[in-house]
Amino acid sequence: MRNTENEISSRLSVLAGLEVSDVSHAADMLTLHFGPLKQYTTRRGTILEGGQWALHVQCEWRIERDGTAFSTRADFGGSDEATNCATERIRDLLVTPGPVAVEKVLPGASGDVCILMSGQIRLVITSDRIEGDEDWRFFSPGSDEKPLVVEGGAVDPWSLY
Numbered sequence: 001m002r003n004t005e006n007e008i009s010s011r012l013s014v015l016a017g018l019e020v021s022d023v024s025h026a027a028d029m030l031t032l033h034f035g036p037l038k039q040y041t042t043r044r045g046t047i048l049e050g051g052q053w054a055l056h057v058q059c060e061w062r063i064e065r066d067g068t069a070f071s072t073r074a075d076f077g078g079s080d081e082a083t084n085c086a087t088e089r090i091r092d093l094l095v096t097p098g099p100v101a102v103e104k105v106l107p108g109a110s111g112d113v114c115i116l117m118s119g120q121i122r123l124v125i126t127s128d129r130i131e132g133d134e135d136w137r138f139f140s141p142g143s144d145e146k147p148l149v150v151e152g153g154a155v156d157p158w159s160l161y
Helices: 005-015 081-094
Strands: 020-026 029-034 038-041 047-050 053-059 060-065 068-072 102-107 115-116 120-127 134-139 148-151
Touching: 005 020, 005 102, 020 047, 020 068, 020 081, 060 081, 068 081
Parallel strands: none
Antiparallel strands: 020 029, 029 053, 038 047, 053 134, 060 068, 060 120, 102 115, 115 120, 134 148
16 A cells, blocks of 8 residues: 555656646635646537646645745635735746746645645645545646545555556
8 A cells, every 4th residue: 555645745746847827716615727828629529728647635724925925725715806916926926926836745644735836835734534535636637647546644545556
C-alpha cells in the first residue's frame, strides 16, 4: 500500500519551478493551472485552454500572502458575483503581476498539502476527511494519464498507476 504523503510529494513534485498560469472556479471549486497555457480537447470534444497541470480543490483551502490570509474557501460560498470577484482577486495576486512560481510542495497527513510560491505566497489545502467526498485532484489537462485524486483524506486507489 502506498503512503498518501509520499504519493502526493511524488506526483506534485512536477510543479517546482512552474508559474501559476490561470485561476478560475466552477461553483465553489477553486481551479489553478500551472505551466504554459495550451489548448486541449476534452473527452467530450470541447476545446479548452489550460496549463500544463491543473489542481481542482473542493475542500478547505486558504491562500496566504506574507503569513496573512488573502482568500479562503469561504470566499466562494456566497453569490456568483462574490465568487467571481474573489476569483479575480486571486488571479490578480497569482497571475496578473508577473511570474508567481511554485517553490516547494509540502505534503501533510490525511491528504493535506501546502504549496509554497514566490512572493511569500502559499496555498494551504486541508482535506475535509469525509469518506466518499473528493477533496482535490491534480492532473494534466488533455492527457490520458490518471489524475491524482484525494478523497476522504487519502489517495483514491483508482488514481494510482
